[in-house]
Amino acid sequence: MPDMTTNQNVQIRSAFPKCVRIDSKPHLFCPGCGHPEVLKALGFAIDELGLQAKTAFGIDIGCSLLAWDYFNMDTVETHHGRTIPTMVGFKRANPDAVAIAYVGDGGAYAIGLSHLMNAAVRDEKIFVIVVNNAVYAMTGGQEAPTTLPGMKVSTAPSGADEHYMKAPEMIRNVNPTAFVARGITSVQPALKMLMKDALKFYLDGKGFVFVEVLSQCPLNWKTMDKPQETFDFLEKTLAKAYPVKRY
Amino acid sequence: MAEKKFLMGNEALGRAARAAGAKAFYGYPITPSSEIMHFWAGEFTTEQGKKDGLVFLQAEDEIAAGFMLVGGVLAGLRSFTASAGPGHVLLQDAFSMAEAMRLPVVAYLMQRGGPSTSTVIYSQSEVNLACFGGNGNGFRVVYSPSTIQDLYDYGIKVFNTAWKHRFPTFLLGDGYLAKTMAEVELYTPAERGIAMVEPEAYLLEKNRKRPLAEIVPSPELEVREDGGVQYDCLRNCLNFEEETAAVNAEIMAAYAKAAPEILEWENYGPTDAKTLIVAHGIVAAAAQAAVDQSGGQARLFRPITLQPFPLEELRKAAKGATKIIVAESALNQLARFVKDALYGVTSAPLIEYGRPSMGILPEEIVGLITAK
Ligand SMILES: Cc1ncc(C[n+]2csc(CCOP(=O)(O)OP(=O)(O)O)c2C)c(N)n1
Ligand code: SF4
Numbered sequence: 336m337p338d339m340t341t342n343q344n345v346q347i348r349s350a351f352p353k354c355v356r357i358d359s360k361p362h363l364f365c366p367g368c369g370h371p372e373v374l375k376a377l378g379f380a381i382d383e384l385g386l387q388a389k390t391a392f393g394i395d396i397g398c399s400l401l402a403w404d405y406f407n408m409d410t411v412e413t414h415h416g417r418t419i420p421t422m423v424g425f426k427r428a429n430p431d432a433v434a435i436a437y438v439g440d441g442g443a444y445a446i447g448l449s450h451l452m453n454a455a456v457r458d459e460k461i462f463v464i465v466v467n468n469a470v471y472a473m474t475g476g477q478e479a480p481t482t483l484p485g486m487k488v489s490t491a492p493s494g495a496d497e498h499y500m501k502a503p504e505m506i507r508n509v510n511p512t513a514f515v516a517r518g519i520t521s522v523q524p525a526l527k528m529l530m531k532d533a534l535k536f537y538l539d540g541k542g543f544v545f546v547e548v549l550s551q552c553p554l555n556w557k558t559m560d561k562p563q564e565t566f567d568f569l570e571k572t573l574a575k576a577y578p579v580k581r582y
Numbered sequence: 583m584a585e586k587k588f589l590m591g592n593e594a595l596g597r598a599a600r601a602a603g604a605k606a607f608y609g610y611p612i613t614p615s616s617e618i619m620h621f622w623a624g625e626f627t628t629e630q631g632k633k634d635g636l637v638f639l640q641a642e643d644e645i646a647a648g649f650m651l652v653g654g655v656l657a658g659l660r661s662f663t664a665s666a667g668p669g670h671v672l673l674q675d676a677f678s679m680a681e682a683m684r685l686p687v688v689a690y691l692m693q694r695g696g697p698s699t700s701t702v703i704y705s706q707s708e709v710n711l712a713c714f715g716g717n718g719n720g721f722r723v724v725y726s727p728s729t730i731q732d733l734y735d736y737g738i739k740v741f742n743t744a745w746k747h748r749f750p751t752f753l754l755g756d757g758y759l760a761k762t763m764a765e766v767e768l769y770t771p772a773e774r775g776i777a778m779v780e781p782e783a784y785l786l787e788k789n790r791k792r793p794l795a796e797i798v799p800s801p802e803l804e805v806r807e808d809g810g811v812q813y814d815c816l817r818n819c820l821n822f823e824e825e826t827a828a829v830n831a832e833i834m835a836a837y838a839k840a841a842p843e844i845l846e847w848e849n850y851g852p853t854d855a856k857t858l859i860v861a862h863g864i865v866a867a868a869a870q871a872a873v874d875q876s877g878g879q880a881r882l883f884r885p886i887t888l889q890p891f892p893l894e895e896l897r898k899a900a901k902g903a904t905k906i907i908v909a910e911s912a913l914n915q916l917a918r919f920v921k922d923a924l925y926g927v928t929s930a931p932l933i934e935y936g937r938p939s940m941g942i943l944p945e946e947i948v949g950l951i952t953a954k
Binding site: 354356358359387388389391396400403404406407408409410411412413414417420421422423424425426427428429432449450453 | 605606608637639641642643645646647648649650651652653654656657658659661675676679783784785786804806808811813814815816817818819
């Protein structure tokens with residue numbers, strides 16, 4: 336075993352991106368939550384592109400709000416569903432900024448859908464990340480626009496209806512040139528690459544950038560003590576309804 | 583150079599924002615405020631507007647416009663919106679965030695009839711909303727202009743009040759002022775010796791002179807350094823009641839400190855007149871005419887800032903009055919402030935003349951003055 340403290344040849348690769356705020360860890364999310372996985376992938380991409388000091392990180396109300404001091408980055412928490420217009424206004428006023436809106440699927444696809452679609456149509460130069468955990472997590476696991484048919488949630492105790500929303504597909508429809516993709520937390524290297532490509536597209540000023548990430552919510556999926564079930568649901572059920580791909 | 587022009591109220595406001603060095607407008611059309619937006623859209627497309635780096639965006643609704651406005655302020659631009667009635671209702675979502683985080687959003691609110699969609703000319707029915715909208719405690723500044731010249735003067739002033747004191751700041755006009763044409767003296771702030779307070783960004787500010795810790799309530803702010811760069815994290819969702827109490831206490835202290843400097847009011851008419859009229863905005867203009875016609879019987883107290891309200895000055899004005907008339911194009915919106923101020927201070931009868939979303943003529947007020 337090499338001496339980690341003195342041996343100069345041993346490089347310890349941090350589990351965290353450089354831009355995270357280490358003294359705000361352990362983070363505030365539930366153990367096993369997908370949110371920090373999304374944030375980490377984003378953080379590594381920001382590190383690699385050197386964007387820490389240029390980024391304005393807007394976060395929504397929902398479990399996203401737990402990210403308010405996750406990074407050493409200028410961050411603002413807005414209202415539920417209103418992070419997209421806030422960052423649109425910000426970016427218009429500061430065109431040099433890397434303006435990111437980090438939103439849950441309820442914030443983006445229910446209360447804030449009009450903002451999302453209009454920002455996409457207008458090809459706003461912002462980067463929208465939506466964490467799709469198929470529920471309203473922060474408020475107790477109510478039905479979201481992404482809840483799959485038959486899923487038992489607190490506002491659909493006998494199972495959700497057959498309707499659900501595929502946002503990347505919709506956004507591609509209204510904006511043929513935007514960066515549109517869906518990733519998943521369980522494949523970190525690919526998620527990091529996706530974030531990096533999204534940011535590169537953004538830096539090239541090519542237009543609206545939209546990434547949805549399938550993400551686990553063990554608390555509201557009631558799989559807290561069953562990690563296998565968590566990942567089965569994420570990778571087999573969610574990813575089947577919501578293809579992980581670039582559009 | 584100062585010049586006189588015959589202008590519609592809304593255009594006077596557009597020009598005021600331009601003179602104040604405002605940079606960004608985000609809005610959604612609604613009568614009677616839309617010409618402010620039209621004016622800005624015009625400015626935005628001119629060569630000078632481009633050179634000045636103007637920002638203009640017609641949002642998908644007023645909720646979006648309000649949060650875009652928040653975004654513009656966070657980026658450090660003098661930013662504003664204009665709206666009325668149902669649009670003003672939607673803006674309150676963003677205004678409450680601005681109130682919580684001390685973001686100097688500016689809005690020109692041209693009241694229309696209410697409740698609901700209603701009418702578009704006379705109204706003072708958005709006083710409650712402008713002063714106390716949202717789920718907070720009314721920590722905002724509201725000016726009530728009486729004339730089209732006021733629109734221009736206070737249209738400039740709102741930006742300085744907002745950025746100096748860092749409270750949401752509103753000019754509360756109405757449809758009549760918005761749509762009327764009158765001669766306005768236009769000037770630049772510099773010509774009047776008015777120094778414009780320089781804005782600073784809340785996020786990505788490269789040259790910060792005023793630390794955010796002096797402005798944003800402490801539970802909402804985390805400042806850290808990394809690699810010689812300072813990073814600011816802002817929130818409005820809090821974990822403990824004590825934090826919310828602290829936020830309110832800090833905002834209240836800042837508001838109390840700023841209020842004496844912000845408060846504005848006007849006394850008009852013979853100081854020994856026995857009848858005191860209290861009115862604001864366009865109704866105060868009618869009341870002024872009524873005072874002129876009343877042969878020394880009446881005087882006027884006009885709050886220019888409705889929030890903060892010139893409570894002490896109203897109490898002083900009420901001394902010696904044997905009859906107090908509150909006239910407003912609303913029901914018990916101004917009157918509630920007056921009763922609050924005068925409770926236990928005077929025994930003079932209070933006559934409430936509330937005409938919700940109707941114009942009030944000087945003759946009507948003269949009638950009240952002379953009535954036995
Ligand atoms: C205007 C408004 N309505 C409702 C709420 C309550 N609320 C907070 S978070 C949330 C849903 C969060 O779900 P989602 O956006 O999917 O994010 P998640 O918690 O799943 O990450 C709701 C309804 C609120 N904060 N504001
Ligand atoms: S409730 Fe779900 S989404 Fe929210 S922190 Fe816990 S696991 Fe994550």
